[in-house]
Amino acid sequence: MFTHVNILGVSLSRTSYHHGDLRNALIEAGAELAESGGPAAVTIRAAAAKAGVTPTAAYRHFADHAALLDAVRDQAMNRLSSAMGRYMRTVPKGDDAQDAMARLRATGRGYIQFAVSEPGLFHTAFTTGTKKMQPPRPGTPSPFGMLNDALDGLVAAGLMHERDRPLAELAAWSAVHGLAVLLTEGPLRGLSRRERDAVIDRSLTMIERGLTGG
Amino acid sequence: MFTHVNILGVSLSRTSYHHGDLRNALIEAGAELAESGGPAAVTIRAAAAKAGVTPTAAYRHFADHAALLDAVRDQAMNRLSSAMGRYMRTVPKGDDAQDAMARLRATGRGYIQFAVSEPGLFHTAFTTGTKKMQPPRPGTPSPFGMLNDALDGLVAAGLMHERDRPLAELAAWSAVHGLAVLLTEGPLRGLSRRERDAVIDRSLTMIERGLTGG
DNA sequence: TGTACATCAGTGAACGCGCGTTCACTGATGTAC
DNA sequence: TGTACATCAGTGAACGCGCGTTCACTGATGTAC
Secondary structure: EEEEEEEEEEEEEEEOOOOOHOOOOOOHHHHHHHHHHHHHHHHHHHHHHHHOOOOOOOOOOOOOHHHHHHHHHHHHHHHHHHHHHHHOOOOOOOOOHHHHHHHHHHHHHHHHHHHHHHHHHHHOOOOOOOOOOOOOOOOHHHHHHHHHHHHHHHHHEEEOOHOOOOOOOHHHHHHHHHHHHHHHHOOOOOOHHHHHHHHHHHHHHHHHHHHHHH | OOOOOOOEEEEEEOOOOOOOOHHHHHHHHHHHHHHHHHHHHOHHHHHHOOOOOOOHOOOOOOOHHHHHHHHHHHHHHHHHHHHHHHHHHOOOOOOOOHHHHHHHHHHHHHHHHHHHOOOHHHHHHHHOOOOOOOOOOOOOOOOHHHHHHHHHHHOOOOOOOHHOOOOHHHHHHHHHHHHHHHOOOOOOOOOOOHHHHHHHHHHHHHHHHHHHOO
């Protein structure tokens, strides 16, 4: 049996009654919906339709709508992590002051760049769900881990006092997160590329000085 | 004709067919809905019900749902302004360095305090709407105006270089806004009061140093 | 001061929508013998 | 190697929900004379 499915304007086809990998297909479909419409666009019905399947079929793989949204949220977070990881690989890994500073700045830039280019996924990643957020694991390729590593690098390079290290990751994260939010869904959306870049620079500079000065 | 209306568990009554001030009643009802359920809870039907009126009646006062939400958003923003204004009145108005710093810190504290105590209204205030955000008017009792004044005070007190003044308001706002978001609807919700206060202090310190150092 | 009547601000019923979810079902798959 | 049959993973129809919105209406108000 042929079932025709329309994804991104491309007509695909399914040759078997069984899908094969419906769970992942639904998550992928959910991510596409989130990309263009944010977390609110991630519905069982829409994801099933995008995957070329009946809404009922989704219930073979997810307990309910919240479970699908949880999975899509994880997917969105993974994409943020990947994007940041890719960006981080472009900056020097040295342990002198200059490189340490560059790495901190890169975590911020990578984060904001993802938010600006994929606002729907960004907001989906931070949608409040039932699932507990996984505890921060320094050293792992999570955004939070990368930030922690960069801050440790600052201390190691002698740019930041050890006594200023506690909670620095939350202060820096807050600042960068707020910028991402204001730029994408807040009153600062609609800024030109030039204005946006200026604000980003000003913010990152404030954060750097705030963490290394004092 | 008596119509019985239930608001906050208290049974009120309306003695005339005409409401008298339905527009404001709907905005107030919308604000109460936003308070407990965020912007998504602000529906024509729910607001009308809370005001003791038929959904149709709302259309005498608002073109459509978006118009009601716009009005409720303004109301939420006004409450944020009032709360911050009240808080600012408790800090000294001197023009020496210490007072200037205290005023900057107070804008941040007032903002976050409102977000934490009224998360639903806070998020409603920053909901993306059709209406253009009013341009920042320095000197007026808007949150943005208060922040701008505080930063100007920093420059006047000699704590901040003039060359660092541009965009400082957006950098500071971002940082404080992000903290508010993470604490209320993000992964930092659920922190204890003690932990929360520690993060707020750490963030405000980073911002102060970031703006006055360098 | 009284009254006819236009206008204003509500009511009540209904519409279509997309949603989550459930039910009884059926086609496809894979495994025991 | 072939086949009976349990199990798995879909279908199709339907439910109830709350939503925004529209329609024809009616009660209340206020104003011209």
